[in-house]
Amino acid sequence: MAAHLSVTVNGTVREADVEPRRLLVQLIREDFDLTGTHVGCDTSQCGACTVHVDGKAVKSCTMLAVQADGSDVTTIEGMASAEGLHPLQTAFWEHHGLQCGFCTPGMIMTAAALLASNPDPTDDEIRHAIAGNFCRCTGYQNIVIAIRAAAAAMRAGSTAGAAS
Amino acid sequence: MTTDMLGKSVKRVEDRRLITGGGRYVDDIKLQSMAYCAILRSPYAHANIRSIDTSAAKAMPGVLDVMVGTDIPYNPLPLAWPAGGSAGLQNNVNTPRALATDSVKWTGEGVAAVIAETPEQAFDALEAIVVDYEPLPTVVDAEKATQPGAPQLHENAPNNIVFDWTVGDKAGTDAAVDAAEVVVRQRIVNQRLIPNPMETRGDIGLYNPGTDEYTIWMSSQTPHIQRILLAIFVMGIPEHKLRCISPDVGGAFGTKIFCYADYVVVLHASKRLGGRAVKWIESRRENYQSTIHGRDHITYLEIAGSKQGEISAVRVKTYANLGGRLSTIGPGIPTTLYARVLSGCYKIPNVFAEVIGVYTNTVFVDAYRGAGRPEATYVIERAMDLFANEIGMDPAELRRRNFIAPDKFPYENPSGLGTASGGAKIYIDSGNYEPAMDKALAMAGYAGMDKAKAEARRRGKYLGVGLSTYIEVCGVAPSKWIGAVGEGWGAAMWESANIKVHLTGKVVVTMGTQPQGQGHETTYAQVIGHELGIPMEDIVVQHSDTQGTPMGYGSYGSRTSSVGSTAAIRAAAKIREKARRYAAHMLEASVEDIEVDGAEYRVKGSPDKKKTFQEIAFALDLAFDAPEGMEPYLDETAYYDTPNCTWPFGTHVAIVEVDEATGHVDLVKYVAVDDVGNKINPMIVDGQLHGGIAQGVGQALWEGAVYGDDGQLLSGSMLDYAMPRAAWFPHLELDETVTPSPVNPIGVKGVGEAGAIASTAAVANAVNDALKPFGIRHLDMPLTSQAVWKAMQSSKGAQA
Numbered sequence: 001m002a003a004h005l006s007v008t009v010n011g012t013v014r015e016a017d018v019e020p021r022r023l024l025v026q027l028i029r030e031d032f033d034l035t036g037t038h039v040g041c042d043t044s045q046c047g048a049c050t051v052h053v054d055g056k057a058v059k060s061c062t063m064l065a066v067q068a069d070g071s072d073v074t075t076i077e078g079m080a081s082a083e084g085l086h087p088l089q090t091a092f093w094e095h096h097g098l099q100c101g102f103c104t105p106g107m108i109m110t111a112a113a114l115l116a117s118n119p120d121p122t123d124d125e126i127r128h129a130i131a132g133n134f135c136r137c138t139g140y141q142n143i144v145i146a147i148r149a150a151a152a153a154m155r156a157g158s159t160a161g162a163a164s
Numbered sequence: 165m166t167t168d169m170l171g172k173s174v175k176r177v178e179d180r181r182l183i184t185g186g187g188r189y190v191d192d193i194k195l196q197s198m199a200y201c202a203i204l205r206s207p208y209a210h211a212n213i214r215s216i217d218t219s220a221a222k223a224m225p226g227v228l229d230v231m232v233g234t235d236i237p238y239n240p241l242p243l244a245w246p247a248g249g250s251a252g253l254q255n256n257v258n259t260p261r262a263l264a265t266d267s268v269k270w271t272g273e274g275v276a277a278v279i280a281e282t283p284e285q286a287f288d289a290l291e292a293i294v295v296d297y298e299p300l301p302t303v304v305d306a307e308k309a310t311q312p313g314a315p316q317l318h319e320n321a322p323n324n325i326v327f328d329w330t331v332g333d334k335a336g337t338d339a340a341v342d343a344a345e346v347v348v349r350q351r352i353v354n355q356r357l358i359p360n361p362m363e364t365r366g367d368i369g370l371y372n373p374g375t376d377e378y379t380i381w382m383s384s385q386t387p388h389i390q391r392i393l394l395a396i397f398v399m400g401i402p403e404h405k406l407r408c409i410s411p412d413v414g415g416a417f418g419t420k421i422f423c424y425a426d427y428v429v430v431l432h433a434s435k436r437l438g439g440r441a442v443k444w445i446e447s448r449r450e451n452y453q454s455t456i457h458g459r460d461h462i463t464y465l466e467i468a469g470s471k472q473g474e475i476s477a478v479r480v481k482t483y484a485n486l487g488g489r490l491s492t493i494g495p496g497i498p499t500t501l502y503a504r505v506l507s508g509c510y511k512i513p514n515v516f517a518e519v520i521g522v523y524t525n526t527v528f529v530d531a532y533r534g535a536g537r538p539e540a541t542y543v544i545e546r547a548m549d550l551f552a553n554e555i556g557m558d559p560a561e562l563r564r565r566n567f568i569a570p571d572k573f574p575y576e577n578p579s580g581l582g583t584a585s586g587g588a589k590i591y592i593d594s595g596n597y598e599p600a601m602d603k604a605l606a607m608a609g610y611a612g613m614d615k616a617k618a619e620a621r622r623r624g625k626y627l628g629v630g631l632s633t634y635i636e637v638c639g640v641a642p643s644k645w646i647g648a649v650g651e652g653w654g655a656a657m658w659e660s661a662n663i664k665v666h667l668t669g670k671v672v673v674t675m676g677t678q679p680q681g682q683g684h685e686t687t688y689a690q691v692i693g694h695e696l697g698i699p700m701e702d703i704v705v706q707h708s709d710t711q712g713t714p715m716g717y718g719s720y721g722s723r724t725s726s727v728g729s730t731a732a733i734r735a736a737a738k739i740r741e742k743a744r745r746y747a748a749h750m751l752e753a754s755v756e757d758i759e760v761d762g763a764e765y766r767v768k769g770s771p772d773k774k775k776t777f778q779e780i781a782f783a784l785d786l787a788f789d790a791p792e793g794m795e796p797y798l799d800e801t802a803y804y805d806t807p808n809c810t811w812p813f814g815t816h817v818a819i820v821e822v823d824e825a826t827g828h829v830d831l832v833k834y835v836a837v838d839d840v841g842n843k844i845n846p847m848i849v850d851g852q853l854h855g856g857i858a859q860g861v862g863q864a865l866w867e868g869a870v871y872g873d874d875g876q877l878l879s880g881s882m883l884d885y886a887m888p889r890a891a892w893f894p895h896l897e898l899d900e901t902v903t904p905s906p907v908n909p910i911g912v913k914g915v916g917e918a919g920a921i922a923s924t925a926a927v928a929n930a931v932n933d934a935l936k937p938f939g940i941r942h943l944d945m946p947l948t949s950q951a952v953w954k955a956m957q958s959s960k961g962a963q964a
């Protein structure tokens with residue numbers, strides 16, 4: 001039996017009829033064709049599927065699509081704005097925080113949630129915050145550097161914004 | 165003047181799509197009326213298949229087709245690299261079929277495939293397939309599998325032995341061991357690993373009945389090789405009727421080099437469905453059972469020398485687990501790529517290795533980042549530490565005394581590299597090992613270690629320091645060497661590049677290599693921009709599609725920067741030469757009088773008479789005024805076969821603290837000084853090292869594939885397999901020495917595997933050093949808290 005649901009994805013209201021067993025990640029990838037959110041495992045370990053649901057970082061393979069009914073979802077495709085890339089995207093690019101790029105969307109979403117609650121994290125805090133996101137390519141080093149750089153850029157940006 | 169980007173840390177061209185969710189991996193591709201495939205996998209590690217009943221599954225909703233092994237009329241998968249050598253070419257090849265027909269040899273071997281309208285329907289139908297198995301006894305340990313009475317996997321391989329292969333001078337080595345003042349012996353296990361690229365494998369097969377052509381999208385490091393293997397060796401279809409496309413690949417680390425059964429399944433399924441596309445995506449748990457594993461050696465090591473630290477011989481016997489059937493180049497890894505580099509960067513005069521390849525009821529084993537060389541490095545680097553401990557010498561000093569001296573290159577080692585079959589000479593191209601080691605020791609504060617150890621003891625910690633002075637073989641390989649059957653994989657290994665300069669001077673480069681995250685679209689643009697004097701932005705680099713890229717052997721073995729770049733440089737040289745000839749025509753000068761400076765082609769002595777690269781391209785592409793005999797357009801291809809491999813080296817130093825109460829190992833400092841020759845893009849080189857080091861540390865401390873005696877994979881999901889996490893690593897400290905390789909024009913050596921080759925031994929040596937006060941000489945990996953704690957407890961017990 002299909003269930004009808006409505007979700008705001010990256011600012012646009014989207015509707016779908018889904019099987020009750022459909023996962024949020026499948027809804028995003030298969031029904032809404034937003035393939036930037038990846039699937040790296042089947043045991044909720046890897047974090048490649050991380051998105052924001054109502055502002056919180058969520059592994060979208062751990063949530064049923066129907067549980068997201070009525071919520072506000074942001075995926076990697078929604079991170080850049082008309083002004084350009086999100087500071088985390090810029091920092092990952094600048095500091096070589098990605099190689100194959102498969103973990104990257106999930107990493108950026110997790111990092112964005114971290115910086116929302118902790119705008120000036122230490123390296124240690126960053127490493128713990130992304131402990132649920134696996135990357136096999138980078139050894140995490142440049143990811144940590146990129147997140148630290150993005151935090152600095154965002155702090156500078158918000159001070160500049162406040163001053164003007 | 166265009167800025168030359170060669171050697172600079174340029175931001176990567178491919179990143180914009182990858183950071184915005186615009187990457188295109190196999191699972192992101194949706195084709196019209198695409199059907200989905202799910203594969204039923206054996207729950208038994210060893211069984212005969214008595215019958216398979218698919219009738220109920222066929223009647224399930226949405227099911228389009230159910231196939232079993234006998235429905236697929238093709239050959240088993242090919243073995244490209246049988247072991248050769250002293251015992252002759254192995255003649256007991258057992259490789260997987262698309263789906264197993266009469267028996268299964270490991271848990272996870274595919275036995276049936278369902279094709280349905282949706283993935284869910286396909287998975288549901290798997291449960292309705294009834295397979296009648298006759299379970300058989302199992303063996304998972306390579307050494308035990310060769311013992312009398314062990315379960316037998318294949319009739320043509322008595323005692324499960326795939327090959328018994330030797331290299332080196334046995335008599336000389338035996339005599340040197342017998343005569344030595346000191347001989348240290350140790351059994352060393354290099355545990356099995358699951359490679360874990362973050363993107364699993366997956367494929368889409370598409371048959372076109374109108375043209376009788378097949379297309380496959382695959383997450384592969386080697387689309388061109390797959391075309392050859394699938395078309396010629398498996399399916400028996402004309403090569404030009406198969407197109408292989410490898411889109412963005414989400415990491416590979418060797419696992420995606422090989423020819424896999426699912427390729428055949430999706431292609432054949434599409435044909436049976438009259439041309440509907442069929443997609444199969446590997447789940448992570450399937451990945452642990454259907455994609456190759458790495459390592460899995462048991463080695464009996466003997467290292468002999470004098471009390472003054474002169475190493476005279478190394479003798480090893482290694483059991484290499486190759487799994488239930490052989491993967492594409494499985495036998496090549498523990499033979500040529502392992503035993504021939506066992507002596508590392510040391511001038512050890514006598515080396516003899518016996519390698520026994522073994523069938524067991526486990527997933528097949530093949531190349532995983534480093535492929536044989538991490539195993540060799542682990543053995544020799546542990547051996548150096550064991551020997552140093554035995555004679556009471558500092559491990560760094562022992563290494564120093566045995567390094568090949570910088571004036572001895574090119575150097576032929578005694579384990580047979582220089583005398584490989586076919587007469588092709590492979591030699592260590594260059595090296596200068598001491599400066600790299602000295603730099604690393606200084607960075608690590610090696611001189612102050614005793615103090616640091618004492619200080620740690622006061623905090624309840626045992627501090628240990630470990631070195632790994634590695635070399636690796638990169639830039640594989642001269643075709644006449646690697647192509648020798650038994651020595652290599654019986655095929656060539658040159659590389660290719662095509663450069664097309666369009667009307668406006670914009671350049672499209674197509675390469676035979678295949679990236680998996682290394683940033684080829686950036687680095688090749690840096691190289692070609694340098695060669696042609698044009699901005700990187702004017703160059704686009706394409707790859708990954710057998711239609712539209714020149715034949716090439718793909719990316720693995722740290723070969724792309726050395727072999728691929730040289731092909732690109734040669735293609736650029738041809739472009740430059742033709743542009744020069746046309747410039748001469750345009751400027752009414754003789755060709756000899758045209759000098760090229762970046763993108764400017766000038767008449768010598770009259771600097772005002774000049775044409776830009778773009779002007780030449782425009783005129784030559786239009787060809788309104790081409791001289792007699794000159795073809796229009798700037799379009800050149802180069803094929804390049806390397807004369808030798810390249811040999812990066814370096815010293816890695818790990819410092820660990822072991823907690824006395826819990827056995828927890830904390831990696832507190834990691835220093836790496838690597839010499840990878842010149843660098844095309846230092847930022848990318850560092851990234852490769854970070855990732856490689858992390859993988860190697862993962863092996864030393866946490867990772868391990870564990871099988872039960874019944875052949876069940878106990879570390880069967882990401883929940884159970886210890887994937888390294890960010891919080892477990894310190895900030896890695898990198899530095900370099902630079903010894904350009906003489907093998908290629910830009911002096912690069914390759915770096916894809918170096919980190920993984922070096923780091924395992926450095927960390928394991930550090931932990932063993934930390935455990936010295938407990939009288940522990942050698943502890944096998946992974947050095948988990950539990951393993952270390954247990955060892956400390958039993959040694960305390962023994963001492964009490």
Ligand code: FES
Nearest residue numbers: 040044046047061
């Ligand atoms: S796919 Fe969701 S955590 Fe791995």
Ligand code: FES
Nearest residue numbers: 099100103135137
């Ligand atoms: S960049 Fe490849 S997994 Fe993180």
